Amino acid sequence: MLPRHHIILGAIFSFLLFWLFSLTLLQASLIFLASILIDFDHYLWHIQKKKDLSLRNAYLFLKKLDKNPTKPLMMLFHTIEFHILIALLGFLWMGFFYILIGMAFHSIIDLLYFGKRNMIYIREFSLIRYLILKKKYPKKYF
Numbered sequence: 001m002l003p004r005h006h007i008i009l010g011a012i013f014s015f016l017l018f019w020l021f022s023l024t025l026l027q028a029s030l031i032f033l034a035s036i037l038i039d040f041d042h043y044l045w046h047i048q049k050k051k052d053l054s055l056r057n058a059y060l061f062l063k064k065l066d067k068n069p070t071k072p073l074m075m076l077f078h079t080i081e082f083h084i085l086i087a088l089l090g091f092l093w094m095g096f097f098y099i100l101i102g103m104a105f106h107s108i109i110d111l112l113y114f115g116k117r118n119m120i121y122i123r124e125f126s127l128i129r130y131l132i133l134k135k136k137y138p139k140k141y142f
């Protein structure tokens with residue numbers, strides 16, 4: 001899904017929560033920012049795989065790959081393990097719970113987006129499963 005769609009949906013979602021549950025501006029902002037910035041892992045993935053720091057190149061490469069996937073991708077911030085880590089950090093600072101809400105919203109939108117296109121297989125949502133399968137079938141995964 002394109003970043004602009006996540007920005008629009010994240011803004012609507014965080015505004016609704018702000019309005020419905022009388023959240024503070026900080027809490028709503030954390031939800032909104034997390035719902036967008038979770039995709040920063042795509043840029044990190046591109047840097048690691050392509051050894052290229054260009055944000056524009058990362059955007060164009062991943063946009064093309066999303067339309068025509070060849071192998072499943074593992075995006076670290078989108079994994080269930082990373083969501084659990086953020087939930088655990090919520091016990092140290094309450095703000096992480098709002099970050100988790102934004103991340104979970106984003107992940108649900110991604111799942112619906114890929115599910116609707118019968119492309120759910122292009123993502124690996126578990127870091128542990130990815131590491132096991134990548135070791136077993138190195139050519140099957142990016």
Ligand SMILES: [Zn+2]
Nearest residue numbers: 039078106110
């Ligand atoms: Zn995403």
